[in-house]
Amino acid sequence: MTTATEAARAAGLVAPRARATAARPRGLSLALRTLGPVALLAAWQISSATGALTPDVLASPGQVLQAVQELWGNGQLADALSTSLTRAALGLLFGAGAGLVLGVVTGFFRLGEELLDSAVQVLRTVPFLALVPLFMVWFGITETAKIALIGVATSFPMYVSASGGVRNTDRKLVEAMRSFGLSRWAVVREVVLPGALPALLSGLRLSMTLSVIALIAAEEINSTEGIGYLMAQAQNFSRTDVLAVCILIYGLLGLAADGAVRVLERVLMPWRPTGARQGAGR
Amino acid sequence: MSATTPAVHLRGLRRVFGTRAVLDGIDLDIARGEFLALLGASGTGKTTLLRILGALDRADQGTVLVPPSRTVVFQEPRLIPSKRVLGNVTVGLPRGAATRDTGRRALAEVGLADHADAWPGTLSGGEAQRAALARALVREPELLLLDEPFAALDALTRLRMQDLVGELCRKHRPAVLLVTHDVDEAIRLADRVAVLRDGALVRDETVTVERPRDAADPEFAALRRRLLADLGVHQDTAPQHVN
Ligand SMILES: Nc1ncnc2c1ncn2[C@@H]1O[C@H](COP(=O)(O)OP(=O)(O)OP(=O)(O)O)[C@@H](O)[C@H]1O
Numbered sequence: 059m060t061t062a063t064e065a066a067r068a069a070g071l072v073a074p075r076a077r078a079t080a081a082r083p084r085g086l087s088l089a090l091r092t093l094g095p096v097a098l099l100a101a102w103q104i105s106s107a108t109g110a111l112t113p114d115v116l117a118s119p120g121q122v123l124q125a126v127q128e129l130w131g132n133g134q135l136a137d138a139l140s141t142s143l144t145r146a147a148l149g150l151l152f153g154a155g156a157g158l159v160l161g162v163v164t165g166f167f168r169l170g171e172e173l174l175d176s177a178v179q180v181l182r183t184v185p186f187l188a189l190v191p192l193f194m195v196w197f198g199i200t201e202t203a204k205i206a207l208i209g210v211a212t213s214f215p216m217y218v219s220a221s222g223g224v225r226n227t228d229r230k231l232v233e234a235m236r237s238f239g240l241s242r243w244a245v246v247r248e249v250v251l252p253g254a255l256p257a258l259l260s261g262l263r264l265s266m267t268l269s270v271i272a273l274i275a276a277e278e279i280n281s282t283e284g285i286g287y288l289m290a291q292a293q294n295f296s297r298t299d300v301l302a303v304c305i306l307i308y309g310l311l312g313l314a315a316d317g318a319v320r321v322l323e324r325v326l327m328p329w330r331p332t333g334a335r336q337g338a339g340r
Numbered sequence: 341m342s343a344t345t346p347a348v349h350l351r352g353l354r355r356v357f358g359t360r361a362v363l364d365g366i367d368l369d370i371a372r373g374e375f376l377a378l379l380g381a382s383g384t385g386k387t388t389l390l391r392i393l394g395a396l397d398r399a400d401q402g403t404v405l406v407p408p409s410r411t412v413v414f415q416e417p418r419l420i421p422s423k424r425v426l427g428n429v430t431v432g433l434p435r436g437a438a439t440r441d442t443g444r445r446a447l448a449e450v451g452l453a454d455h456a457d458a459w460p461g462t463l464s465g466g467e468a469q470r471a472a473l474a475r476a477l478v479r480e481p482e483l484l485l486l487d488e489p490f491a492a493l494d495a496l497t498r499l500r501m502q503d504l505v506g507e508l509c510r511k512h513r514p515a516v517l518l519v520t521h522d523v524d525e526a527i528r529l530a531d532r533v534a535v536l537r538d539g540a541l542v543r544d545e546t547v548t549v550e551r552p553r554d555a556a557d558p559e560f561a562a563l564r565r566r567l568l569a570d571l572g573v574h575q576d577t578a579p580q581h582v583n
């Protein structure tokens with residue numbers, strides 16, 4: 059350390075402290091993420107083992123594992139899973155697709171907003187569960203009724219996110235692209251949609267959550283197959299182990315949906331610096 | 341130089357992006373109240389150096405010492421669109437009538453007294469940049485970091501802003517680091533000019549041209565020629581500024 063440096067320190071100068079931008083090692087991040095679920099599982103196991111949680115309230119993790127093996131062995135679980143997943147996926151596809159198109163139209167075109175927005179906002183306030191009886195009258199106990207219910211439930215969050223995201227597009231960028239002769243559709247494709255992607259993906263997240271909720275509602279009420287049907291049956295026979303399996307499956311579906319959106323974020327938005335992707339506050 | 345108290349003290353500063361050392365062993369001292377202009381071609385690392393001094397980026401190696409109170413004026417105004425101009429100037433300061441008064445005074449100094457209650461989106465480019473300058477000065481920093489604050493302005497506004505900055509800096513006496521592409525601007529405003537090239541300071545000299553500085557002064561012209569040569573421009577009739 060030279061004397062000039064010492065003098066500078068003595069004069070009250072300090073070393074600037076930049077926020078550490080180095081990424082956390084992947085392993086540590088993953089370990090922290092799994093900590094919460096593992097703790098829950100441990101608490102469940104401990105309370106079952108000590109007798110605090112009796113099987114007629116909730117089966118122990120071991121019993122649940124056996125139930126999984128049983129249901130998987132006789133093919134019930136695979137059937138129920140594929141039926142339910144198809145319903146949720148189709149409903150999400152139609153619902154989120156419609157929400158996306160309507161949201162972009164109302165967000166980007168003034169006429170679209172004037173024509174559509176108030177109508178959609180009115181419909182949005184109707185709880186989708188209130189539509190169950192109506193859909194039964196319209197479609198009967200069919201797949202269409204279930205998929206339509208999921209579609210309706212998932213369209214609104216997507217609509218709100220999409221129109222908000224599109225409305226927040228940088229007007230100056232749109233103006234610049236117009237001056238280069240891009241058509242409206244080209245502006246939407248090149249500037250508006252990429253700019254709205256963060257909003258679209260958070261809309262997709264909400265829609266995915268709602269698709270599972272709507273799936274439960276649709277399957278609980280009337281169905282002869284699917285996870286909801288499995289649950290209804292288990293309820294009749296007080297099989298808390300099967301009930302736990304179904305609840306866990308719903309939880310895992312939510313987790314998988316979240317993971318899918320994270321991957322989509324990484325794939326669809328390669329221009330975002332890693333720091334920003336991790337959140338501005340961290 | 342060593343006799344005066346320093347406001348910035350850099351020894352062996354290194355910053356590497358990928359495999360390229362953008363800053364490679366920078367030694368630099370800026371005295372209290374001194375105005376240093378830093379010139380350099382595009383991509384030589386001027387902004388990187390300024391960001392390290394402002395604690396917005398980290399150094400990979402070397403000693404960096406700066407005063408505790410520093411403020412930055414960026415190339416763009418960076419005003420918060422959801423706050424009125426006065427709110428932007430006093431953002432982060434303790435609330436109260438006293439702060440509002442200081443803010444209004446700072447706005448008056450940059451000639452924006454009438455725009456205190458305007459939204460940033462309604463300001464012209466020069467006005468927004470003046471608001472950003474007021475925001476930096478109201479904190480009475482010991483070190484003022486200016487990153488090409490006039491680059492986006494028209495020539496006339498730029499001349500006015502240069503005069504304004506020169507005047508305000510003489511009045512408030514912070515140490516100033518002005519990053520610029522404009523050789524004339526550097527000579528007009530600075531006590532000292534430095535040129536950054538290939539990660540090192542290839543020139544660091546005190547400006548001896550007498551104030552008020554006039555481009556017609558032969559000493560001014562000679563310094564400008566030297567600086568332009570450092571920047572890789574060899575011309576008899578030098579252009580106004582290089583990019
Ligand atoms: N975060 C970063 N990651 C990778 N490279 C970077 C990063 N920031 C800057 N660089 C690189 O460092 C070099 C110097 O950048 P810097 O912004 O400091 O240049 P500059 O001298 O301010 O240029 P200009 O005059 O054009 O503003 C550039 O080549 C740039 O590509």
Ligand SMILES: [Mg+2]
Nearest residue numbers: 386387388487
């Ligand atoms: Mg720069």
